Amino acid sequence: MTIPDMTSPDTAIRMTVVAVGPGDPDLLTIKGRQALEQADVVVGFQTVLDVVAGKTGAADIRPMAYRDQEAVLDFAQEQAQQGKSCVVCVWGDLNVSAKELLNRVRRRADTVELISGVSSIQIACSRAGISLEESVFITLHQRWDRGSELGELVELLNQGRRNVILLPRPYDFMPPAIAANAIADGAAPGQPVTVFQRLTLPDEQRWDGTLAQCAALPDEFSDLSIMVFPKPPEPDDA
Ligand SMILES: C[S@@+](CC[C@H](N)C(=O)[O-])C[C@H]1O[C@@H](n2cnc3c(N)ncnc32)[C@H](O)[C@@H]1O
Structure with missing residues (x-):
C-alpha cells in the first residue's frame, strides 16, 4: 500500500509574502510587482494595499484589519489550498x-x-546619514514591557558606541513619551534625536533636536514615525 505524502507538491499549501516598501509605490521591487500581477488573491492591511493599488492584475483583493485578520488569512489559506496564488502584503521589509x-x-x-x-529603517539611515552596521535597531511594536525596552535604549545611549534606530509604538508610546521616560531613566537631556515621519510619502517630515526638546513636543506624531539617536562623532568622522 502506498502511503500518501501529505506535503507532496500537489497538496502543499503555498503562500507568498510581498514586502511593499515604506510607502512610495516606486519602492516596490520588480519581483514583488510580478507576484502581485500574477496573484489570484491579495490580502493585507488597507494602508499596505493602498501602496500597491493598480498593481494587482485581476486579483481578488481582501483588506484586513486587526480584528478580522485571522478570518481574512483563513480565506487566503482556503484559496491557496484550492491551488490559487495568494499574496499577503506587508509594510516595508518583511524582516523588520x-x-x-x-x-x-x-x-x-x-x-x-x-x-x-x-x-x-533603510530610508531613515539614508536620511540621517548613518550606516546600519554602526547602529542598533529597537522596535517597541508588539512589546509591552516598557521598563526593559527603555532600559536597553538608555544603556545604548549612555554607551555612545552605536546609533540607535527606534520604532515607537502607535499611539500609546510615541516620541515625546519615549524621550521623557528615557530622561527619567538616566539618558542625557542634551542627547540629539531626529524624528522622521511618513518617510518617502509626499508629506514626509523631519524634526531635529534634543531629548529634552522632544519630551516637550505636542503628542501629534504619525503612526509612521521613526526616532534616530546618532552616536557621538568620533575624531576620524570629521
Ligand atoms: C509594524 S512596523 C513595520 C515596519 C516595516 N516592516 C518596515 O520595514 O518599515 C511599522 C512601524 O515602522 C515605522 N515605519 C514604517 N514605515 C514608515 C515610514 N514610511 N516613515 C516612518 N516610519 C515608518 C513606524 O515606526 C511604524 O509604526
Whole structure:
C-alpha cells in the first residue's frame, strides 16, 4: 500500500509574502510587482494595499484589519489550498518588525515564499546619514514591557558606541513619551534625536533636536514615525 505524502507538491499549501516598501509605490521591487500581477488573491492591511493599488492584475483583493485578520488569512489559506496564488502584503521589509504577521502566514502554509522589500529603517539611515552596521535597531511594536525596552535604549545611549534606530509604538508610546521616560531613566537631556515621519510619502517630515526638546513636543506624531539617536562623532568622522 502506498502511503500518501501529505506535503507532496500537489497538496502543499503555498503562500507568498510581498514586502511593499515604506510607502512610495516606486519602492516596490520588480519581483514583488510580478507576484502581485500574477496573484489570484491579495490580502493585507488597507494602508499596505493602498501602496500597491493598480498593481494587482485581476486579483481578488481582501483588506484586513486587526480584528478580522485571522478570518481574512483563513480565506487566503482556503484559496491557496484550492491551488490559487495568494499574496499577503506587508509594510516595508518583511524582516523588520513584521514577525507576528509572518508567523500567522507560516502557520497556514507549508511553503511561504518571501519577497523582501525596502524597509523604512533603510530610508531613515539614508536620511540621517548613518550606516546600519554602526547602529542598533529597537522596535517597541508588539512589546509591552516598557521598563526593559527603555532600559536597553538608555544603556545604548549612555554607551555612545552605536546609533540607535527606534520604532515607537502607535499611539500609546510615541516620541515625546519615549524621550521623557528615557530622561527619567538616566539618558542625557542634551542627547540629539531626529524624528522622521511618513518617510518617502509626499508629506514626509523631519524634526531635529534634543531629548529634552522632544519630551516637550505636542503628542501629534504619525503612526509612521521613526526616532534616530546618532552616536557621538568620533575624531576620524570629521
Ligand atoms: C509594524 S512596523 C513595520 C515596519 C516595516 N516592516 C518596515 O520595514 O518599515 C511599522 C512601524 O515602522 C515605522 N515605519 C514604517 N514605515 C514608515 C515610514 N514610511 N516613515 C516612518 N516610519 C515608518 C513606524 O515606526 C511604524 O509604526
